[in-house]
Amino acid sequence: MRIGIIGTGVMGAFHAQCLHTEVSGAVVTALADVDMERARAAAAAIPGALAFDNAQDLIDCPEVDAVLIASPDFLHAEQTLACIAAGKPTLCEKPLSYSVADAERVVEAHRAAVGEGIPLVHQGFMRRFDPGxxxxKRVVTSGEHGRPVMVHSIGRGVASGPGATDETVIFNSAIHDLDLVPWLLDSPVTEVSWHAPETPSSTGGGLRDPFLILLRTADGALSTVxxxxxxxxxYDMRCEVVCESGAVSITEPHRVAVSTQLATSTGIPExxxxxxxxxxxxxLxxxxxxxxxxxxxxxxxxxDGAVATRVAAAAVASMRNGGAFVRIEDVA
Amino acid sequence: MRIGIIGTGVMGAFHAQCLHTEVSGAVVTALADVDMERARAAAAAIPGALAFDNAQDLIDCPEVDAVLIASPDFLHAEQTLACIAAGKPTLCEKPLSYSVADAERVVEAHRAAVGEGIPLVHQGFMRRFDPGxxxxKRVVTSGEHGRPVMVHSIGRGVASGPGATDETVIFNSAIHDLDLVPWLLDSPVTEVSWHAPETPSSTGGGLRDPFLILLRTADGALSTVxxxxxxxxxYDMRCEVVCESGAVSITEPHRVAVSTQLATSTGIPExxxxxxxxxxxxxLxxxxxxxxxxxxxxxxxxxDGAVATRVAAAAVASMRNGGAFVRIEDVA
Amino acid sequence: MRIGIIGTGVMGAFHAQCLHTEVSGAVVTALADVDMERARAAAAAIPGALAFDNAQDLIDCPEVDAVLIASPDFLHAEQTLACIAAGKPTLCEKPLSYSVADAERVVEAHRAAVGEGIPLVHQGFMRRFDPGxxxxKRVVTSGEHGRPVMVHSIGRGVASGPGATDETVIFNSAIHDLDLVPWLLDSPVTEVSWHAPETPSSTGGGLRDPFLILLRTADGALSTVxxxxxxxxxYDMRCEVVCESGAVSITEPHRVAVSTQLATSTGIPExxxxxxxxxxxxxLxxxxxxxxxxxxxxxxxxxDGAVATRVAAAAVASMRNGGAFVRIEDVA
Amino acid sequence: MRIGIIGTGVMGAFHAQCLHTEVSGAVVTALADVDMERARAAAAAIPGALAFDNAQDLIDCPEVDAVLIASPDFLHAEQTLACIAAGKPTLCEKPLSYSVADAERVVEAHRAAVGEGIPLVHQGFMRRFDPGxxxxKRVVTSGEHGRPVMVHSIGRGVASGPGATDETVIFNSAIHDLDLVPWLLDSPVTEVSWHAPETPSSTGGGLRDPFLILLRTADGALSTVxxxxxxxxxYDMRCEVVCESGAVSITEPHRVAVSTQLATSTGIPExxxxxxxxxxxxxLxxxxxxxxxxxxxxxxxxxDGAVATRVAAAAVASMRNGGAFVRIEDVA
Known part of the structure; x- marks a missing residue:
């Protein structure tokens, strides 16, 4: 499978390296970036890979069988539409869009293109492949511990990226949890509610951080994100699913424990x-x-990508209306 | 110190045993219960202890220097008032009352009795003495990890007691967390909001269980209970305090780990x-x-006991109004 | 029970404080130390306690019902004999003696004094009371995981005390493990073998540290210390008992976990x-x-104290003969 | 890279699947087994793969660029020699041989064939690639915690394979640890000593199990296996390296923790x-x-493979001489 990658920033470079060195059956044949120098540097690391300075040329390239979109978020929908038009299998990094309307336009175009056939486009919610x-999900779904009633999902990082706003962090970061919880429960989100502390450090820098989202799903569960x-x-990801007679948590993925200076420690990723x-x-x-x-x-x-955008949009709506629950179906 | 204990149910018997066998300087001299047989049985286990069939006789007994109230919740306020009237040091199990008005009546009587002197009455929020x-609290208060922004407190048990209602479980069980969070943060609760899943198991038995309370404190932190x-x-108690640059959790208090049948396990208390x-x-x-x-x-x-009652009453008010935040100061 | 404590160093002061503030039914009435200033300082912290500058006066003191010996190791046997002579219940800190002959002399005097009656003297192997x-032991003894086949006991500390020698650390420190393993297994030690690394840091300071003792017990188990x-x-104590179909380990006794600076840590005692x-x-x-x-x-x-001395002496004999197994019964 | 695999038992099938589905740049083109039916079944799972009923035909096959030997242990040396003769890169599963002489014969043939060039043959000690x-090793080698003084390596499994003997389990199973410890310490083993419990379950079935090997390495460290x-x-692998001022352990590789029935459990592999x-x-x-x-x-x-065979042979010699240390250089 000859893969072309759109975007050669942190995410695109990471995917390119993984596909090139660790994925059986994949060859990276093309990389595109609006910054042609960056595209060329990325291509130089992969024998035979071509560099492009725009997405469409890569999509159209006959050496490209399938496309991985790792460009800035605001380009995802448009580039996915171009891939659909070209009839090429596509893996689009999350989110599909910050706009519910745009996300649904992609879904419609996709449906029109493939009908009941094998889907062309998939969304990069990689947590669904994390072994933890x-x-x-396997243990919860087994039913061994009764039905799930609550999920507590926590996602922490070292620092927000440049230009993050209260809205973009929902579409770009929280969206992982907004996809994860209904996936774990196998039940769609029905309404969400947004809350945040009012401490100096969480309000002073122009970003409300941390924040808390309550999620209700169709199965009746109430979850916290x-x-x-x-x-x-x-960079610390935690998740517990509380069932009727047992609770299931992912554990920290450390490899070693070090005892020194009156403490035993395990590492947390950066x-x-x-x-x-x-x-x-x-x-991949x-x-x-x-x-x-x-x-x-x-x-x-x-x-799934379009639904996650809708849930994120509902969280933004709740944020703007003082934290009241917003129903997903009411989001335009 | 000669102690009299009012109530010889599970809690009273537990306290009597602890005072008798493990507390230096304490002698249990009297036990009272409306069930005189139960009082006599409890007294028989402690050499020299007297049995009473009512609280007032125990409070008045000259062999009693201090009183521990472990009677049913609805008697706490009244018996505490009787102890204040008798001028005897008193440890009253939580809660002080289910009624804000009654709780404040006790506070006023106490203030009138002791003024600026050494308090006579204390409330049994024992988590404040749990080494975890x-x-x-010591680590959080040190400021080493910046200021706290969120607390996540979880309290789970095997089964609710007989007769539990949506209201009583807040005054009787959740009250531990409603005292704990502001104690950990050293900042009073300002408003609370109550939510619960809608799953069959959590609504079918006449009790909304589990439930979630959001707590805002004066320092701006937002906490979940x-x-x-x-x-x-x-019986599983968890608590994490998330600070600006670090997170502090209590750990499980197990003693041994057993590896058998493809699993390594640590015990959870019953x-x-x-x-x-x-x-x-x-x-004690x-x-x-x-x-x-x-x-x-x-x-x-x-x-502290009266404040916790007020916070619990606010949670009940939120439960009744669909989950909106209720300000503590607005609770009558 | 009025207790007199011989020795007011770290250990004696620790016991005095514990007995005075945390043990029900105990009163510390006397403290003795060859350093009379230190004895007086210790006594000053406990209302009514007397100070003595020699052990015998404390033993003879009519205000002393029972004696706790926390003096330097080399005095334990002699002072225990004096307590037996005085007919007073005695708790002697480990070890009973560094000499098998002396230890057995104490055992014989004790047997002569109490016959089949309630023993007067006990030995301070406190690990037998550690909840871990x-x-x-409870889990192992239950037989649920089959019979034990190996124990791995580890005892680490921050620094050895002044004057420690290859011999004294066996009698003074390793002796805890030499008592613990047969207690856990409910089977006496039959032979031991001593080994140590030859690294610069473990041989350069006049002390072979760390070292390893292999223990065989009458039940056939082979253990490592x-x-x-x-x-x-x-200060890190670890112990695993490996049984036929399961392994049972004590867990670290931490209270909180702190996540900061890319690591999650739990404390180790000093x-x-x-x-x-x-x-x-x-x-106590x-x-x-x-x-x-x-x-x-x-x-x-x-x-038990005399047996532990004998096992320690066998370990010393093995250390001196190049690590060969030494049978306990062959130790003079 | 076109790979041929000799042996299609558990290990060979496992490697074939991994190479086929998860390794970038590899194609499995041939599989050989003395049981031709088994070879054919294995080949059927991989599009285009050929089946052979003997190793030599696979080694000679022009569709095979490199050979992976996963046959029974006793064939490893002979088949490796055949690969060297054919000049094909070879990965031989451990052990190289149960015979020191045979292992060295392979080393000599290999040296004669490649001289100072890129080695043709490697040994399958996969623990060297385990992320734990x-x-x-990275943390220990950093020197941050001083020099290592002891390693404690533990390898437990559910059940020994058919036909296991006291000798074969050293060459086949313990050999992982006998390679691991000197690799972790970056220092060769100098002498070893073998010991085992004498419990009914560990001596009754014709197999001494568990057993303990003490290892001394040239750096002076003393290790236990x-x-x-x-x-x-x-299937439980544990390993701690004790350094001068810190201890480094691998942690259990679980993914989730489940709390149910009064215990929190993490899984152990089968x-x-x-x-x-x-x-x-x-x-791979x-x-x-x-x-x-x-x-x-x-x-x-x-x-490395030949050295591990020599260390294993020394352990066997110690087992036969009652547990005395045997120097590696004395093993013929």
């Missing part, structure tokens, strides 16, 4: 790369293998 | 007794030692 | 005091309660 | 496959990538 969340992008201490390297690898391997075998990849669908 | 929460009385799997035995012992020891030394015991005060 | 080891007095990182405070308290409480009730305390006996 | 051991093949409770899947994948990926890039793979060398 996968095992957690805490997002804290500037937690400073590390960012998403060490934490989710395995999830990304498994996601499944995508490539499925395409190669002519079956539908077990990745999040474009519909 | 104590160490957690999950209470799940029928979690079945065990109820509050093994979990908080050390906290109760330390609380501090109470007795302080009384003996003529200084104010470092226990929760009667004012 | 107690629970470990690692002692590392200068491990620097903390010395034995925080680690074994609970064990010492429970040991059992001693006092049993004496008060006129029954034999469930502490290690003087015979 | 790799991180442990516990092997317990019939531990029943799970066998080596889930435990070391990642290590095998990384080992490094092998294939290095061969492709024309550089020496960072796997254990054939010399």
């Amino acid at each position: 969340y996968v095992e957690q 805490e997002v804290f992008l500037n937690a400073r201490y590390g 960012d998403f790369r060490p934490r989710f390297a395995e999830a990304y690898r498994l996601e 391997q499944e995508w490539v293998t499925a395409l190669d075998e002519g079956r539908a990849p077990a990745l999040a669908t474009v519909e | 929460y104590v160490e957690q 999950e209470v799940f009385l029928n979690a079945r799997y065990g 109820d509050f007794r093994p979990r908080f035995a050390e906290a109760y012992r330390l609380e 020891q501090e109470w007795v030692t302080a009384l003996d030394e003529g200084r104010a015991p470092a226990l929760a005060t009667v004012e | 080891y107690v629970e470990q 690692e002692v590392f007095l200068n491990a620097r990182y903390g 010395d034995f005091r925080p680690r074994f405070a609970e064990a010492y308290r429970l040991e 409480q059992e001693w006092v309660t049993a004496l008060d009730e006129g029954r034999a305390p469930a502490l290690a006996t003087v015979e | 051991y790799v991180e442990q 516990e092997v317990f093949l019939n531990a029943r409770y799970g 066998d080596f496959r889930p435990r070391f899947a990642e290590a095998y994948r990384l080992e 990926q490094e092998w294939v990538t290095a061969l492709d890039e024309g550089r020496a793979p960072a796997l254990a060398t054939v010399e």
Whole structure:
């Protein structure tokens, strides 16, 4: 499978390296970036890879069988539409869009293009391939501990990226949890409510951080999502599913424990790369293998991507109306 | 210090045993219960202890220097008032009352009785003596990790008691967390909001369980309290304080880990007794030692008890109004 | 029970404080030390306590019902004999002696004094009261995981005391493990073998540290004991009992976990005091309660103390003969 | 890289699947087994793969660029010699041989064939690629915690394979630890000593299990290796390196923790496959990538394999002489 990657920033470079060195059956043949120098530098690291300075040329390139979109968020919908038009299998990084209307336009275009056939487009919700969340979902779904009643999902990072706003962090970061919780529960989100502390550090820098989202799902469960992008201490993902007679948590993915200076310590990753390297690898391997075998990849669908955008939009609406619950179906 | 104990149910018997066998400087001299047979049975286990069939006789007994109230909740306020009237040091189990008005009546009577002197009455919030929460508060208060922004407190049990209602579980169980969070943060609760899942198991038995309370404190922090009385799997207390640059959690108080049948396991207590035995012992020891030394015991005060009742009443009000935040100062 | 304490160094002061503030039914009435200033300082902290500058006066003092020996090791046997002569219940800190002959002399004098009656003398092996080891023994003894086949006991500390030698650290420190392993297994040690690394840091300072002792017990189990007095990182006790179908380990007794600076950490105690405070308290409480009730305390006996001395002497013999196994029965 | 695999039992099938589905740049083109039906079944799972009923035909096959030997242990040396003769890059599963003489014959033939060039043959000590051991070695080697003085390595499994003997379990199972410890310490083993319990269950079935090996390395460290093949409770690998001022342990590789029925549990793998899947994948990926890039793979060398055989032979000699230390250089 010959893959072309749009965007050669942190995410695109990470995917390119993984596809090139660790995914069976994949060859990276093209990389595109509006910054042609960056595209060329990325291509130089992969024998035979071409560099492009625009997405459309890469999409149209006959050396490209499938496209991975890792460009800035605001380009995702448009580039996905171009891939659909070109009829090429596409893996689009989250989110599909910050706009519910745009996300649904992509879904419609996709439906028109593939009908009941194998989907062309998938969404990069890699947590669905993390061995921890996968095992957690397996145990919960087994029913051994009764039905789930609450999920507590926490996502913390060292620092928010440049230009983050109260709105973009929901569409860009919290969206992982907004996809994760209904996936774990196998039940769609019905309404959400947004809250945040009022401490000096969480309101002073122009960003409300941390914040808390309450999620209700169709199965009746009530879940909490805490997002804290500037937690400073590390990239720390936690998740517990509380069932009727048992609770299931993912555990920290450390490798060693060190006892020194009156403490025993285990490491916390600095960012998403060490934490989710395995999830990304498994996601990409499944995508490539499925395409190669002519079956539908077990990745999040474009519909999942559009639903997550809708849930995120509902959280933004709640944020703007003082924290009241907003129903997903009421989001335009 | 000669102690009289009112109530010889589970809690009273537990306190009697602890005072008798593990607290230095304490002698249990009297036990009262409306069920005289039960009072006599309890007294028989302690050499020289007297049995009474009513609280007032115990309070008046000259062999009693100090009173521990472990009777049913609805009697706490009235019996505390009787102890104040008798001028005897008193440790009243939580809650002080289910009624804000009654709680404040006790506070006023107490103030009238002791003025600026050493308080007579203290409230049994034993978590304040649990070595885990104590160490957690010490680390948070040190400021080493910046200011706290969120607390996540979870309290789960095997099964709710007979007759529990949506209201009583707030006054009787959640009240521990409603006292704990502001104590950890050293900042009073300003408003609360109540939410619960809508799953069959959490609505079918006449009890909304689990439920979630959001707490705002004067310092701006936003905290979550999950209470799940029928979690079945065990008596499990968790608490994390998230600060600006670090997070501090209590750890599980297990003693051994057993590896067998493809799993490594650590035990979870069945109820509050093994979990908080050390906290109760330390609380009682501090109470007795302080009384003996003529200084104010470092226990929760009667004012703390009244405040917790007020916060609980606000949570009940939120439960009744659909989950909107209720300000503590607005509770009558 | 009025207790007199011989020795007011670290250990004696620790016991005095515990008995005075945390043990029900105990009063510390006398303290003795060859350094009379130190004895007076210790006595000043306890209302009504007398100070003596020699052990015999304390033993003879009519205000002393029972004696706790916390003097330097080389005085233990002699002072225990004096207590037996005086007919006073005695708790002697470990070890009973560094000399097998002296230890057996104490055992014989004790046997002559008490016959089949309630023992007068007990030995301070407090690990037998540590809730972790107690629970470990309970699980192992239950037989649920089959019979034990190996124990791995590790004892590490921050730094060895002044004047420690290869021999004294066996009698003074390793002796805890030499008592613990057969107690856990309920089977006496039959032979031991001593080994040590040859690294610069473990041979350069005049002390072979760490070292390893292999222990065979009558039940056929083979156990390892690692002692590392200068491990620097903390006071760390570990123990695993490997059974036929399961393994049982004590867990670290931390209270909180802190996530900061890319690591999650739990504390390690600096010395034995925080680690074994609970064990010492429970040991002393059992001693006092049993004496008060006129029954034999469930502490290690003087015979246990003599056996431990014999096992330690065998380890020393192995150290001197190049690590070959030495049978306990061959130690003179 | 077109790979041929000799042996299609558990190990060969596991490698075939990994190479086929998860290793970038590898194609499995041939499989050989003395049981031709089994070879055909294995080949059927991989599009285009050929089946052979003997190793030599596979080695000679022009569709095979490199050979992976996963046949029964006693064939390893002979088949490796055949690969050297054919000049094909080879990854031989451990052990190289049970015979020191045979192992050295392979080393000599290899040296004669490649001289100072890129090695043809590597040995399958996959623990060197396990992220836990790799991180442990990195931390130890950093010197941050001083020099290592002891290693405690434990390897337990559910049940020993059919036909296991006291000797074969050293060459086949313990050999992992006998390679691991000197690799972690970067210092060769100098002498070893073998010991075992004498419990009914550990002597009754014709197999001494568990057993303990003491290892001395040239750096002066003293290490313990516990092997317990019939531990029943799970496949459990543990390893701690004790340094002068800190201790470094690998942690258990679980993904989730489940709280139910009064216990919190984490899973233990049933066998080596889930435990070391990642290590095998990384080992194979490094092998294939290095061969492709024309550089020496960072796997254990054939010399490492021969040394491990020698250490194992010394352990067998110690077992036969009652546990005395046997020097590696004295093993013929």
